[in-house]
Amino acid sequence: MPLLLEARNLEKNFPRAGGLVEVLRDCQFTIDEREAVSVTGPSGSGKSTLLNILGGLDSPTGGQVLYQGQPLDLDDHGSMARWRSAGVGFIFQFHYLLPDFTALENLLIPVRGRGQVNSKDRERALNFLEMTGLADRAGHLPGELSGGEQQRVAVARAFMNRPRIVLADEPFGNLDREIGTRLGDMLFALREQEGTALVIVTHDARLAGRADRNLQLENGRLVPMENMSS
Ligand SMILES: Nc1ncnc2c1ncn2[C@@H]1O[C@H](COP(=O)(O)OP(=O)(O)OP(=O)(O)O)[C@@H](O)[C@H]1O
Ligand SMILES: [Mg+2]
Numbered sequence: 451m452p453l454l455l456e457a458r459n460l461e462k463n464f465p466r467a468g469g470l471v472e473v474l475r476d477c478q479f480t481i482d483e484r485e486a487v488s489v490t491g492p493s494g495s496g497k498s499t500l501l502n503i504l505g506g507l508d509s510p511t512g513g514q515v516l517y518q519g520q521p522l523d524l525d526d527h528g529s530m531a532r533w534r535s536a537g538v539g540f541i542f543q544f545h546y547l548l549p550d551f552t553a554l555e556n557l558l559i560p561v562r563g564r565g566q567v568n569s570k571d572r573e574r575a576l577n578f579l580e581m582t583g584l585a586d587r588a589g590h591l592p593g594e595l596s597g598g599e600q601q602r603v604a605v606a607r608a609f610m611n612r613p614r615i616v617l618a619d620e621p622f623g624n625l626d627r628e629i630g631t632r633l634g635d636m637l638f639a640l641r642e643q644e645g646t647a648l649v650i651v652t653h654d655a656r657l658a659g660r661a662d663r664n665l666q667l668e669n670g671r672l673v674p675m676e677n678m679s680s
Pocket of ligand 1: 464465471473491492493494495496497498499500
């Protein structure tokens with residue numbers, strides 16, 4: 451498969467009283483189209499920082515991210531907005547659904563960000579709700595859904611704009627393990643159907659075991675993870 455996204459010599463420091471905290475140091479990463487990669491690492495090792503940089507939500511202090519061979523330029527607001535709206539989908543630990551919008555409307559938010567919502571988009575959103583077992587919840591507000599159901603909406607929403615890559619940050623970390631495993635099945639089924647690359651930060655070895663490659667963030671660098679148990 452062709453190379454989709456590449457990070458070269460990433461470095462990220464945050465200013466902290468009296469100095470800098472070095473989070474990423476000379477960090478390299480590549481992912482091919484349709485590939486799934488898991489990332490694990492201790493709390494505070496920089497996993498969320500890395501995903502934010504890969505997704506263009508934050509800029510590295512050094513190094514660069516290349517998408518299909520072209521560097522992402524955070525100063526170029528137009529191209530970054532296009533990348534964030536069409537190139538990449540995000541799933542966070544907490545769903546961030548808009549409370550006053552129904553499940554269906556929440557799915558259509560990324561589409562709305564791009565322009566008019568048409569009947570095809572609506573059909574696609576309804577299909578996703580069907581796939582995620584929420585067909586009869588389309589008109590429900592997030593407050594009327596369980597935590598697992600809310601997160602299912604968030605998973606489906608990440609795929610709405612047909613992104614080339616989905617970045618998932620501990621997406622099921624706050625759910626019951628069994629529900630998390632079922633949602634993991636759903637996430638991997640969706641990415642298979644959509645042909646989307648996936649980077650998933652997870653502590654769940656079973657979930658990580660479904661990825662094509664397992665990486666660990668260690669001392670600011672990504673290294674292959676040995677002895678993955680699944
Ligand atoms: N905006 C910020 N300003 C200052 N320091 C930050 C900022 N964001 C993150 N950090 C620091 O960078 C380090 C990495 O944070 P990050 O959130 O990426 O870790 P993580 O691996 O995702 O941890 P967790 O597993 O707990 O989610 C931490 O030491 C954190 O305190
Ligand atoms: Mg994190």
